[in-house]
Amino acid sequence: MLTFFTPGPAQLYPTFEKHVQTFIANQLGSISHRSQQYRDLHKFTVDQVRTLLNVPDTHAILFLGSASEAWERILFSCVELESFHLVNGSFSKKFYDYSNALNKYAHKQEKPMGEGFVASEVIVPEYAELICTTHNETSSGVQMHVNEIHKLKQKNPDKFIAVDMVSSAPYPDLDYSLIDTAFFSVQKAFGLPAGLGVWIVNEKCLQKAESIRQQYSIGAHNDLPTLWKNAQNNETPATPNVMGIYLLGKVAEDLNKIGVAAIRKETEQKAALLYKFFEKQSGFSLFVKEKTQRSQTVIVTNTEAPSADIIKAVKEKGLVIGSGYGQFKGSQLRIANFPATSTAQIEELISVLGSL
Amino acid sequence: MLTFFTPGPAQLYPTFEKHVQTFIANQLGSISHRSQQYRDLHKFTVDQVRTLLNVPDTHAILFLGSASEAWERILFSCVELESFHLVNGSFSKKFYDYSNALNKYAHKQEKPMGEGFVASEVIVPEYAELICTTHNETSSGVQMHVNEIHKLKQKNPDKFIAVDMVSSAPYPDLDYSLIDTAFFSVQKAFGLPAGLGVWIVNEKCLQKAESIRQQYSIGAHNDLPTLWKNAQNNETPATPNVMGIYLLGKVAEDLNKIGVAAIRKETEQKAALLYKFFEKQSGFSLFVKEKTQRSQTVIVTNTEAPSADIIKAVKEKGLVIGSGYGQFKGSQLRIANFPATSTAQIEELISVLGSL
Known part of the structure; x- marks a missing residue:
């Protein structure tokens, strides 16, 4: 799956x-x-x-x-x-x-x-x-x-x-x-x-x-x-x-x-994990420069490598991430951070991305 | 069910x-x-x-x-x-x-x-x-x-x-x-x-x-x-x-x-069973007088008894039929004749309606 x-x-x-x-x-x-x-x-x-x-x-x-x-x-x-x-x-x-x-x-x-x-x-x-x-x-x-x-x-x-x-x-x-x-x-x-x-x-x-x-x-x-x-x-x-x-x-x-407050808090925690990873990891740079305007639910990062290559490599591990939109299709990733994916799953994604 | x-x-x-x-x-x-x-x-x-x-x-x-x-x-x-x-x-x-x-x-x-x-x-x-x-x-x-x-x-x-x-x-x-x-x-x-x-x-x-x-x-x-x-x-x-x-x-x-020709033929055969029943059965009379204008997929009959009573009695046998529409809600039944219900199921419905 x-x-x-x-x-x-x-x-x-x-x-x-x-x-x-x-x-x-x-x-x-x-x-x-x-x-x-x-x-x-x-x-x-x-x-x-x-x-x-x-x-x-x-x-x-x-x-x-x-x-x-x-x-x-x-x-x-x-x-x-x-x-x-x-x-x-x-x-x-x-x-x-x-x-x-x-x-x-x-x-x-x-x-x-x-x-x-x-x-x-x-x-x-x-x-x-x-x-x-x-x-x-x-x-x-x-x-x-x-x-x-x-x-x-x-x-x-x-x-x-x-x-x-x-x-x-x-x-x-x-x-x-x-x-x-x-x-x-x-x-x-x-x-x-x-x-x-x-x-x-x-x-x-x-x-x-x-x-x-x-x-x-x-x-x-x-x-x-x-x-x-x-x-x-x-x-x-x-x-x-x-x-x-x-x-x-x-x-x-x-x-x-679960309670909406807990869901919002978990959303922020999961987003923070992703943003922290992409900020530090070579090959990636965050698209949205202004911190307060970074989405908590759709994380967008620029990629040095063609994004299609990363998407393909990650999919081999069973994880599906999105490409950039429109003109950024080939040079960005979009990663959803919705309640359906747990902190453990976000951590798994980060681990896979980190091992590429 | x-x-x-x-x-x-x-x-x-x-x-x-x-x-x-x-x-x-x-x-x-x-x-x-x-x-x-x-x-x-x-x-x-x-x-x-x-x-x-x-x-x-x-x-x-x-x-x-x-x-x-x-x-x-x-x-x-x-x-x-x-x-x-x-x-x-x-x-x-x-x-x-x-x-x-x-x-x-x-x-x-x-x-x-x-x-x-x-x-x-x-x-x-x-x-x-x-x-x-x-x-x-x-x-x-x-x-x-x-x-x-x-x-x-x-x-x-x-x-x-x-x-x-x-x-x-x-x-x-x-x-x-x-x-x-x-x-x-x-x-x-x-x-x-x-x-x-x-x-x-x-x-x-x-x-x-x-x-x-x-x-x-x-x-x-x-x-x-x-x-x-x-x-x-x-x-x-x-x-x-x-x-x-x-x-x-x-x-x-x-x-x-199945083939659309067979589906159309079966639809007509099932409709004919229903129309024939309602034409003969006391307590019912067909709403659409002109034969060529009678729907093959939604059969409407007037009822002498309140239609709600018939709907209720039929439901006790596990069959759900529709009431009349709008002003005819209480005095008509509407019965769908779609491919999802078989000839045997239409016959069962007729048998139940006939035994009321």
Whole structure:
């Protein structure tokens, strides 16, 4: 069996298989999505995610097909005319591209890959309705510290703020009294197969969507007012990915048993091991220079040797690591540090990398 | 174990569990969606679906989060200003509602639930760009015969035609030289857990989408040009539901081994058993009066007794059947007739219903 340190799809959570077997044994793939049995399952998952991420009742927790769909639904719901994007990698850039594709006026403040943002340097355009931030840029391994995200909202209380935490949730300890909407997908730090996006969104976004709808389309599929209304009844407008929702609830329950504080601490400890190794080891150099902006969940290192050679050598030992993104494909490694891989497994990876 | 005759989510295909175990054993939940391994898996599924449904190379086979998403993407791609909908139930009505929600001008020709359309009576508005048909109205058990759908296109060769075959594929033997786009979801006749929509679409739709995009938004997430471009490389723009795509390919392969002609014949034979029973049995009367418009995949009957009582009694024997839809919830039954349930199981259901 291989161990995956790839940044998504990633290593599956150790209890994944057990939960799939229960799903099958209980014939949950056949239950009606309009039954009480489904509503109980749905509510269980929402409650577990709410507990894990400390999401207050002011925010709904909604299900989409992917986090990319959340980009679109957030822009439809919170932006009548103008959005603003902090862009420092491929995924923050895609959020910006989506706004243009919806014929919104999209502003951006841009930094090269490998660099991040602090609130004090961000200049939000006057008419921007929504500030789009990326907590963790999966393409470059840059993290925007939650305090900086919080400060950005405090400096701009009249704007909506969205947080892409696709490849970091449940790590970021967001204060939802300052966050209007956030989203993630399950194939990253939750260690589940892809096919489900989770959208956390407050009532202010709902009101804005209802107001925009008076004049502009806010989309037809999974539009926020319809999703919200169905969620009040623990349902979804269309037939949902019941298996994905079930598995998310069970893995979130497993994580809650450990406790999110312990998971965050272990994440930091494992990240520290990796960063310490790459800093010292010849042949490697960390891509993100600013320490406070180094991702705790996706570690990116430059390689002197072609990264493909290292990936191949490591795979021979049963470990799978990711290549760099885009232009950095051949000269970087990306290593996921998600709850599904233990400290012992990270240590094994370091040992293998050290022996090359 | 229960046997599900519900119209979706439905009984899982008998080989479902075996394929899930293979998926787990091969760690396919962790593979990169940008790897050759994924592209091979993707291509396998597309090829199996293409064979099963006899889809020519003029049409791409694309993956979405659900069939409802296909409604939206088709309207974005094929309608600049005006669409036209044949409405005779809740799902054809939703397709129409989606067009309005996207601020298109949506025309409709409407019939009461339980009645269907033939091509000769359909009057397509002059400026409508797209004719939206529903091969199988899941809410009422009405089917539009494929010949009538084909005739509609032959009478209106300059219009696009879309076919909702959510709850009937692979039953309808569509001639894709006459069909611009069609779609289905996997939790119906393919006997898989929900969470994946399949969109079949030709190059003319792609060209139309590219033309509309010059002036209007065609959406940002899963827009047709981006989906199409990725599909050329056996990829998807966002991380897809890899497990759903894998399972669809394996079940389509199983169906291909039987042969689609045999599956269609068996579907008709099983439907005939059910219709014959309900026609004769006191306490029941068929909802769809016009024989040629009776669905072969979702059989709907009126009940004299409250349908909930019948559903409950049947469930005690381990069989799950569906209630009526909407206003007919209490006075009708809906019984799915999908490949996952055998002739013997249909006979068992008839025997149980006959003994009440």
